Amino acid sequence: MNPTTPRIAIVGGGLGGLTLARVLQVHGIEATIYEADTTRYVRPSQGGTLDMHEESGQRAIQEAGLTAEFRAAVRPEGQDMKLFDKHGTLLCEQVAEEDDLDRPEIDRGVLRDILLDSLDPDSIRWGKYLKEAIPLRDGRNELHFADGTFATCDLLVGADGAWSHVRPLVTDAEPEHSGVNFIELGITDVDGTQPDLAELIGRGSLYALGDNKGIMPQRNGDGRIRTYVAFRTGEDWLTACGIPFDRPDEARAAMLGYFTDWAPQLTDLIRHCDDTIVPRPIMQLPVGLAWQSKSGVTLIGDAAHLMSPFAGAGANLALLDATELALAVINNPGDPAAAIETYEKAMHEYVLPMAEIASHHLDLMISPDGDKQMLALLAQFDDMAAEGNDADR
Numbered sequence: 447m448n449p450t451t452p453r454i455a456i457v458g459g460g461l462g463g464l465t466l467a468r469v470l471q472v473h474g475i476e477a478t479i480y481e482a483d484t485t486r487y488v489r490p491s492q493g494g495t496l497d498m499h500e501e502s503g504q505r506a507i508q509e510a511g512l513t514a515e516f517r518a519a520v521r522p523e524g525q526d527m528k529l530f531d532k533h534g535t536l537l538c539e540q541v542a543e544e545d546d547l548d549r550p551e552i553d554r555g556v557l558r559d560i561l562l563d564s565l566d567p568d569s570i571r572w573g574k575y576l577k578e579a580i581p582l583r584d585g586r587n588e589l590h591f592a593d594g595t596f597a598t599c600d601l602l603v604g605a606d607g608a609w610s611h612v613r614p615l616v617t618d619a620e621p622e623h624s625g626v627n628f629i630e631l632g633i634t635d636v637d638g639t640q641p642d643l644a645e646l647i648g649r650g651s652l653y654a655l656g657d658n659k660g661i662m663p664q665r666n667g668d669g670r671i672r673t674y675v676a677f678r679t680g681e682d683w684l685t686a687c688g689i690p691f692d693r694p695d696e697a698r699a700a701m702l703g704y705f706t707d708w709a710p711q712l713t714d715l716i717r718h719c720d721d722t723i724v725p726r727p728i729m730q731l732p733v734g735l736a737w738q739s740k741s742g743v744t745l746i747g748d749a750a751h752l753m754s755p756f757a758g759a760g761a762n763l764a765l766l767d768a769t770e771l772a773l774a775v776i777n778n779p780g781d782p783a784a785a786i787e788t789y790e791k792a793m794h795e796y797v798l799p800m801a802e803i804a805s806h807h808l809d810l811m812i813s814p815d816g817d818k819q820m821l822a823l824l825a826q827f828d829d830m831a832a833e834g835n836d837a838d839r
């Protein structure tokens with residue numbers, strides 16, 4: 447490391463933190479990731495499938511020099527989508543071409559493995575849960591970890607997700623409840639155990655919407671179906687509703703009670719789900735959140751702009767942030783303050799429209815007539831695509 451290279455600490459080894467370290471590493475710049483998990487294997491399920499957008503997620507993967515590994519792992523067919531109403535009527539179906547690489551799907555765990563395998567193992571410190579970051583007089587930051595150890599750095603990057611412990615250094619904003627709650631269900635080996643459901647869902651994802659609710663299964667690369675059951679029920683409902691998430695038979699029966707007039711082929715996704723049933727309140731940071739740049743500390747990914755999953759953008763933006771910040775560090779050698787300012791200016795601009803979409807789509811889709819609203823939205827996308835094609839001619 448030359449004397450002008452800042453000592454970079456990345457708190458959080460999720461997709462954003464890993465991508466940042468990787469792009470810096472490609473350019474010969476060292477950074478240390480401090481990750482709360484004690485090993486890379488401690489969380490066997492890393493979450494569902496992600497569609498990687500060409501202009502954000504895929505651009506980052508290219509900057510990370512990992513396009514070949516990514517292409518070998520993606521599932522273009524995962525872009526297939528079906529929309530149903532609650533009676534089980536198919537309203538719309540989209541089928542992807544085999545070579546459509548616009549937004550191919552990849553399992554989050556697979557993408558994480560690609561990133562982890564590409565990094566110098568010494569750049570990650572496992573079991574380092576950040577309790578607090580304290581700014582020092584000389585502009586550096588001191589990190590205090592739960593295991594009693596400390597570290598100092600010239601550039602601190604909070605990549606520690608929704609409940610970031612770095613965020614308070616730049617803003618007082620905190621995640622707010624979006625009004626919608628998910629319950630996450632799964633079916634392992636759906637082709638072997640539930641062939642009718644496997645056929646219903648097909649190769650990609652399915653949305654069944656209406657009555658302020660949704661049943662939204664998606665096929666993962668390991669043959670598993672992950673289903674998000676959505677309820678517009680407001681804050682605290684997941685604790686107040688009385689569904690016993692740790693007693694699967696009772697939890698399934700209680701959930702089915704909310705869907706008595708829905709088509710059985712849709713509610714079979716609840717009836718036949720595995721015993722792991724996970725409540726997930728959908729939280730978001732205020733849309734348009736921005737702050738005055740501070741020298742020595744910044745945020746990427748959910749720490750900076752947690753949003754509802756209804757734009758399918760969170761992971762893509764985490765990767766894009768990582769790339770923009772890495773390039774800003776590379777282009778401003780020895781001047782972390784300038785790097786942060788350049789990165790944050792760009793980030794706040796490109797995040798705003800995505801945060802607006804995430805909030806708007808959540809309101810449209812989990813609504814009394816979510817099926818009709820989503821159908822109208824898809825027609826709008828088709829019109830926009832047709833206009834784009836006309837303009838290209």
Ligand SMILES: Cc1cc2nc3c(=O)[nH]c(=O)nc-3n(C[C@H](O)[C@H](O)[C@H](O)COP(=O)(O)OP(=O)(O)OC[C@H]3O[C@@H](n4cnc5c(N)ncnc54)[C@H](O)[C@@H]3O)c2cc1C
Nearest residue numbers: 458460461462482576606607747748755758759760761762
């Ligand atoms: C149900 C659901 C579905 C989604 N679907 C999509 C989708 O289809 N497409 C999409 O683009 N996005 C999707 N998202 C959003 C996406 O998951 C996130 O935006 C993305 O994971 C953010 O990445 P990140 O690296 O910023 O944070 P995270 O993935 O949350 O990673 C944060 C890391 O920091 C670590 N950490 C946390 N606190 C500390 C601490 N104090 N000290 C040290 N380490 C810490 C954590 O262990 C973790 O490894 C979805 C989100 C949800 C909830």
